[in-house]
Amino acid sequence: MAMRRLILRGAAPFIALSALLVAIYWKLVFFGTHYIWFDHYDLCQLDIPTLQFVAGSMHRWHFPLWDPHVWAGVPLVGSGQPGPLYPLNLLFTMLPLDRGSFYLATLNWWFIAIHFVAALGMYRLCRDRNISRTSSVLGGIAFSCLGYFGSVPQIDRANAASLTPFLFLFAFRILSGNRRLRNAAWLGLTLGLSWLSGHHEIPLLNSYALLFVVVAVFAWRWARWRRPDPLLLGHTAMAFALGGAISAVQSLPLFEFGRLAKRWVGTPQPIGWTEKVPYYIHAQYSLPWKDLLGLILPERAGEATLFTGFVVMFLAALAFIHRWRMPELLYTALIGAGALVYSLGAHTPLHRIAYELLPGLEKARTPVRGMYLVGFALCLLAAWGADVLIERRHSLLPPLAIVGVLGTVFLAFHSSIPAYNLALGLVVLASLVALICWRVPGRGLILVALAALEAGTVAEWRATPIDHTVCAASMLDHRELIDRLREKLGDGRLALNVNDVWTSPGNLYGFDQLISFVAGVPADVLKFNFADPETQKFFGVTYFLGRTPNSPADFRIATDSMGLSLYRTPSARPRAWVEHNGHPGDEPVFVQRPDTDSVVLRATLRVRGVVVLTDVLYPGWEASVDGRPAPIQPAYDALRGVQVAAGTHTIEMHYRPAAVRIGGAISLAGLLVCLLLVFRRQATPSPDSESPDTSDR
Numbered sequence: 001m002a003m004r005r006l007i008l009r010g011a012a013p014f015i016a017l018s019a020l021l022v023a024i025y026w027k028l029v030f031f032g033t034h035y036i037w038f039d040h041y042d043l044c045q046l047d048i049p050t051l052q053f054v055a056g057s058m059h060r061w062h063f064p065l066w067d068p069h070v071w072a073g074v075p076l077v078g079s080g081q082p083g084p085l086y087p088l089n090l091l092f093t094m095l096p097l098d099r100g101s102f103y104l105a106t107l108n109w110w111f112i113a114i115h116f117v118a119a120l121g122m123y124r125l126c127r128d129r130n131i132s133r134t135s136s137v138l139g140g141i142a143f144s145c146l147g148y149f150g151s152v153p154q155i156d157r158a159n160a161a162s163l164t165p166f167l168f169l170f171a172f173r174i175l176s177g178n179r180r181l182r183n184a185a186w187l188g189l190t191l192g193l194s195w196l197s198g199h200h201e202i203p204l205l206n207s208y209a210l211l212f213v214v215v216a217v218f219a220w221r222w223a224r225w226r227r228p229d230p231l232l233l234g235h236t237a238m239a240f241a242l243g244g245a246i247s248a249v250q251s252l253p254l255f256e257f258g259r260l261a262k263r264w265v266g267t268p269q270p271i272g273w274t275e276k277v278p279y280y281i282h283a284q285y286s287l288p289w290k291d292l293l294g295l296i297l298p299e300r301a302g303e304a305t306l307f308t309g310f311v312v313m314f315l316a317a318l319a320f321i322h323r324w325r326m327p328e329l330l331y332t333a334l335i336g337a338g339a340l341v342y343s344l345g346a347h348t349p350l351h352r353i354a355y356e357l358l359p360g361l362e363k364a365r366t367p368v369r370g371m372y373l374v375g376f377a378l379c380l381l382a383a384w385g386a387d388v389l390i391e392r393r394h395s396l397l398p399p400l401a402i403v404g405v406l407g408t409v410f411l412a413f414h415s416s417i418p419a420y421n422l423a424l425g426l427v428v429l430a431s432l433v434a435l436i437c438w439r440v441p442g443r444g445l446i447l448v449a450l451a452a453l454e455a456g457t458v459a460e461w462r463a464t465p466i467d468h469t470v471c472a473a474s475m476l477d478h479r480e481l482i483d484r485l486r487e488k489l490g491d492g493r494l495a496l497n498v499n500d501v502w503t504s505p506g507n508l509y510g511f512d513q514l515i516s517f518v519a520g521v522p523a524d525v526l527k528f529n530f531a532d533p534e535t536q537k538f539f540g541v542t543y544f545l546g547r548t549p550n551s552p553a554d555f556r557i558a559t560d561s562m563g564l565s566l567y568r569t570p571s572a573r574p575r576a577w578v579e580h581n582g583h584p585g586d587e588p589v590f591v592q593r594p595d596t597d598s599v600v601l602r603a604t605l606r607v608r609g610v611v612v613l614t615d616v617l618y619p620g621w622e623a624s625v626d627g628r629p630a631p632i633q634p635a636y637d638a639l640r641g642v643q644v645a646a647g648t649h650t651i652e653m654h655y656r657p658a659a660v661r662i663g664g665a666i667s668l669a670g671l672l673v674c675l676l677l678v679f680r681r682q683a684t685p686s687p688d689s690e691s692p693d694t695s696d697r
Contacts, residue, residue: 013133017119020141020448021112024455027463028108036104036472037111039464040153040303041502044471045517047082047155048107049507054084055093056100056510057596064596065620066655069506070516072525072539072616072639077250077660078257081519082156083198085250088113089155100509111462114158119144121165122376126383128169129328134444135390138451139383142312145455147295147375148368151304151462156198161372163194164206168335168376170239171210172328175217180235185677187239192246192670200254201364202372205342207240208358209373212338213331245670252663256619261520265365272523277365279346279355285366286345295378296406297413298421298457305461306371308378309454310406310428311447315385316378317402322388329384336377343370382451389435390444399436403429421457428454473562474503481566482509484558485543488568491575491591492542500546500564514541524638525616533569539614540575543568573614576601579641580609597655604648610641611651620657625649 027035038048050067054076057064064084067076076084083089092110096103119140126136144150149161170187174180187210194203214236222228244251262270266281294306296313323329345351345367355362389399407429414422428450435443466476482505485494493512494505506513515530528535533551543557544550544567554567576589589603589611603611612635623632623642626649635641642651 013123013137014120016137017116017123017140017144020137020452021116021119021144024141024145024452024459025108025112025115025463027459028112032105032108034466035463036108036466036469037462037464038107038153039469039472041471041517042154044475044503046504046519048102048475049504049516050076050082051084051089051093051155052100052102053507053510054089055095055097055102058090058093059097060595062595062597065657065660066597067507068593068596068599068615069510069512070504070518071514071521071530072614073618074518074521074616075253075257075618075620075655075657078253078657079519080156080200080250080254080257081198082154083159083196086156086159086196086198087193088117088159089198110155111158114155114162115144115150118149118162118165121163121169122379122383125165125169125172125380129172129380129384131383132387132390132444134448135383135386138311138315138386138444138448139379141448141455142309142382142451143376143379146312146379146451146458147308148304148306148371149375150455150458151307152369152372153303153462154199157202157369157372160194160197160199160202160206163190163197164373164376165380166190167194167206167210168332168380171213171236172331174232174235174239175214175331176328180231181238182678182680184235184239185242185674187236188242189246189671189674189678191239191243192667195243195247196250198250200360201366201369204360204364205339205370205373208361209335209338210236213335216334217331242670242674245666246674248663248666248670249660250663252666253657253659256657256659257520257522260522260524260618262523262526263520270521270526276362279352281365282351282355282362282367283346285368286347286351287343287368287371289344289347293409293413296410298417298425305458306375307454307458308375309451309457310403310410310425310432311451311454312378312382313406314399314402314432315383315389315447316381317385318388318399319381319383319385321398321402323384326384329381332377332380336374336381339370339373339377343368343374386444386447389447392439396436400433403432403436424453424457471502474501475508477562478560478564481545481558481560481564484566485509485511485545488557489543491540492572493536493540493575495536495541495544495550495569497544497546497548497550505545514539522616522618522638527637537569537572540572541569542572576603576611576613578603578605578609578611579635580607585609599653601642601651601653602649603644603651605644605646607646608643610635610643611649612636613640613653615640618655620655620659621653622656623651623653625651 022029028037053067053069054064064076067074092106095106122143123136123140126139152158167190170183170190173183194206218229218232258273262272264270265277267278295308296310298307319329320333341348341350351367410425431450434440435446489511493514495514504513504516505511506516514536544554545564547563547565549567554569557566557568559565575591578585578587578589587603587605589601592600594600601611601613616638617632617634617640621632623630625642625644630642633641
């Protein structure tokens with residue numbers, strides 16, 4: 001019985017977090033065929049199609065390294081987005097498919113799983129800081145479901161941000177002198193995982209936030225006690241080295257792709273690796289000062305909302321007033337303040353200084369996304385504040401003053417707030433006053449319930465009725481045209497009007513699609529004008545999707561109930577052909593693709609010539625002719641060509657990227673080192689002057 005009670009006691013927080021997430025996202029859980037969360041152009045055009053392509057390959061027992069379905073081919077791992085190597089993504093891509101597509105329930109549970117990781121991390125961080133279980137549940141559910149992180153749509157950004165509490169869990173242990181070597185290994189492992197999430201922005205901000213806190217604490221201790229702490233810097237450096245090693249399987253191919261590709265950042269033309277993102281782009285995505293009111297006013301802020309709610313803001317202020325002497329609380333406040341300054345971007349001079357001086361920061365072009373880190377700091381402070389309120393070791397004046405300020409601001413803008421949110425805000429404010437003034441039983445549980453109610457406001461914005469979708473309609477509809485296209489396309493390519501079709505049919509259904517929404521494209525390919533119908537014919541485009549034809553020569557095959565039509569494009573060139581002295585020959589070339597990373601060409605040549613394949617030339621592609629290695633030579637500056645002699649030949653091309661192989665070996669070595677450090681026999685930790693309790697909590 002004692003063991004059973006112990007197990008139930010340990011499982012209770014996980015059950016509570018799960019139950020709260022189900023209650024907050026009840027529409028996605030119980031009505032998953034009527035509500036979705038992914039009605040956003042990044043998700044519908046890039047994230048979900050790419051991951052569905054990965055899922056289709058993995059169900060054929062093959063992990064793809066090359067994506068042949070977009071832009072004449074791009075490296076999958078090198079492109080990064082949306083994190084094909086991230087463990088949670090791999091788990092969900094292995095779940096059953098519905099005729100090759102994700103079930104809507106799978107996508108909805110994917111979203112909830114990301115938020116459970118965030119809630120669990122914040123709960124564990126709070127407990128590690130000796131915060132009560134109830135307050136820790138509040139902190140976990142608040143960070144997971146409120147504010148910028150609670151509403152951010154992109155899978156790659158959300159995955160990286162969900163690991164933020166785990167990062168600072170281990171960082172705070174290192175700062176307090178708690179088994180530094182072991183926790184440096186855990187920190188390195190978590191950092192490495194965050195860089196596998198697929199996008200550089202959140203991992204970069206988290207890395208700088210960690211460095212910012214560690215350097216500040218090191219300098220403060222040195223100035224205060226005249227005693228430097230070189231081990232603090234040493235263990236932090238070790239953690240970053242391990243994180244870099246573990247992420248190498250992603251970061252090395254990404255670095256290779258970055259040098260060879262161009263990326264769209266909002267400028268008229270895509271930019272290369274050595275070009276800075278212009279500062280006016282950062283200014284465009286900076287948070288205006290007035291939008292900070294969104295922390296307590298339920299309104300959208302671009303792709304997400306800042307709404308953190310009265311409960312979190314009140315409790316965070318209460319914690320700072322009553323426990324500001326706690327080192328960890330000051331570290332947290334420092335993180336939040338730094339992230340807030342960063343999020344304001346061009347509206348403060350400090351961001352421009354960081355843009356000019358800090359390596360890589362200019363590539364993080366959306367400063368407002370730093371608000372996820374502000375939300376993290378506020379929610380951790382709120383967990384401390386909940387303990388303060390529950391213990392009631394305070395006078396009535398400070399908490400009532402905080403509620404008064406929040407209520408005044410809220411009522412000053414009440415005319416712009418929907419009636420339901422206005423009523424909910426007044427109920428929450430009144431409940432906080434009651435909790436302050438009277439000894440209400442179960443104060444902690446009431447605070448959790450109030451935070452969950454406010455989180456429901458954010459969940460309402462994220463859950464969209466299927467019949468009201470904008471971007472997702474392109475993913476969920478047009479099945480009859482897709483079925484017709486599947487019958488007819490063969491080895492041709494598909495082009496589409498990107499203003500009519502807001503998704504990537506190529507990756508969704510395994511078609512070769514010429515133009516698609518991607519993270520970047522090999523620079524040599526952009527020498528071609530893919531919008532030109534003649535260029536499309538050169539690349540073997542045989543069909544076109546749109547509401548109107550792409551050229552007068554196109555003829556319509558079918559139109560669906562949504563007004564989208566499938567057109568046949570005549571006179572397209574074959575996907576591969578033979579050239580003699582720079583002139584196309586008439587010998588046919590048969591193209592076969594055994595898997596995404598291989599191409600087999602068969603041709604009979606009258607005289608020596610070059611077999612040209614209209615797929616992009618990229619490092620890692622190797623060729624053989626009749627089983628003997630042969631060099632791949634550039635054709636038309638960007639495509640693949642192989643010279644062969646007269647006669648019948650079989651040409652095989654395989655993608656074997658050295659960057660992935662080397663990166664994978666480094667990642668495996670880094671992982672092994674982390675595991676050895678984590679599970680090695682621990683020596684007695686040295687005490688720290690600020691935290692005499694150095695045992696694992």
